[in-house]
Amino acid sequence: MWALRRASFPLRNQGYTVRASCVKLIPTTYTEDEAGISEPPEVASYGGFMSLKKFYHSGHASPKFNLSIRELSSQADANSAKEDDGLLQDGFSELETETPAAGDGLENQNLLTSDTYLSDDVEGPQNEVELSDTEIDDSTEKKSRRGRAESEIFKEIINNSTSSISSVLDKWLEEGKELSRQEISLAMLNLRRRKMYGIALQFSEWLESNKQLDFVERDYASRLDLIAKFRGLQKAESYIQTIPESFRGEIIYRTLLANCISQNNLKKAEEIFNKMKDLEFPLTQFVCNQLLLLYKRNDKKKIADVLLVMESENIKPSPFTYKILIDTKGQFNDIAGMDQIVESMKAEGIEPDIGTKSVMVGHYISASLEEKAENLLKEMEGEDLKKNRWVCRLLLPLYADLGKVDEVGRIWKICESNPWIEECLAAIEAWGKLKKIDEAEAVFEMMSKKWKLSSRNFSVLLKVYANHKLVTKGKDLVKRMADSGCRIGPLTWDALVKLHVQAGEVEKADSILQKAIQQRQVKPIFPTYFSILEQYSKNGDVHNSEKIFYGMKQAGYTSRARQYQALIQAYVNAKVPAYGMRDRLRADNIVPNRVLASLLVKVDGFRKNPVSDLLD
Structure with a gap:
């Protein structure tokens, strides 16, 4: 299992001391440049998985941190110097759930890259405890995955959206209709x-108050998950105290942990981990994978620590563990290291699934290794793509990333005579990447004749228009969308905002964002805020840049170097000092990278220059 460890450099040769009894890693040597930014040491491979040569550490000259089997502790300044800001909040190519096998992958593995988990209408992968663990039995989940089944009570709730959920449910019972656990599970x-978390939460509360369901641990975990998503982590943590102690088990805390990580709250996630340790819950694959996700985003040097803990606790890496590590290496453009992890994975008898191969293809493309990308795409196709139809929706955008118009056309031809809706969405995305707007529109029109379209379906084409600055087409599509009665959600808001930003109408984009915030059912996604922040920053509009920056914090998005860089750039462009900015960075646990450090110098109101020296 730990075959790669033999090929790695010993940690002690890299300035680390390892004590097996508590699994502490204590960095001992760092250098600091003139800007006060520590140089990243070369971090050795560990845990048998990888050669992590570029896991950075930022902080003071002699920072210390501990990660042990029995404890996690983060410093205030333990952020990575190289930001992992591709998240959509980012999307994550954050690999947040295991990729399903071919047989059941159509529901959970959405091809729309970063937008996967943020559909307006259909919930994709979430960084949370799998639903089968919290609220639905296996038979319900499998039935739903295969046929996208909808419950009757769910249809009643949707069809009576103007009525309160309690009145809809009361009427359901008055009519003598059954409300079985299976029906409840499917509705949830x-x-x-x-992503109708508010309504789902009301449903759960009604079930308990009307004694329609004997709550067990997974029901309480489901409620906790909904509270965390809809009302925030603080309310969720308070709710735990109201759960009967006999039901306050591991699944409750790992649900909260997963939500902390989903919301990228490093401090709270480590706090919950330590609470689980105090309660003597076992360290599991799930928890370790969640920590890997957390540190992949925030503090990559600690990935090696988690792997060391896994080794010492004899926790085998899962396919998802390898997927996280493969993506991490790919983000550093360490293709050789990525391939080494794949070989180690295969040596353990685990073959990369289609989702993992898709991640690898993306990194090969980013590294301009087109031949390797194409070879892997052919491997994904298999011998008969018609029998492997479900792979088409993954192949279409990947071939588009390679600029292969003919390959996109070939694969779409296989689907065109009897397409699945996910294939159509993939084709629209692919043609959009290739700047083939007419072809993207043709697929959309085919969809509109075949199915009643949702806002998610409209959003894919709207995103194409936004990316290509086709403002008039985009506005016409929005009108058509409104006429069809679609529910507007995060992806639509995002596309609308970007459409107006591209048109130079940042104030209009801002007003759309404010209306979206007021709806409160689902919060706008990270890029929606950030695209407006960037535009205000370019305009040197400090007031509105600060407003959007504050709004992101209010929405629960952790402040990172990327947001601060845009904010400080607004001060630079406005040619005004930014007093107290270093204190704000420190309060948000951010150590400036080189770009931030140079911007801070420019907006330092107390900085002296040659002229001020003469005057003094």
């Missing part, structure tokens, strides 16, 4: 898929 799954 349907609500979650559409």
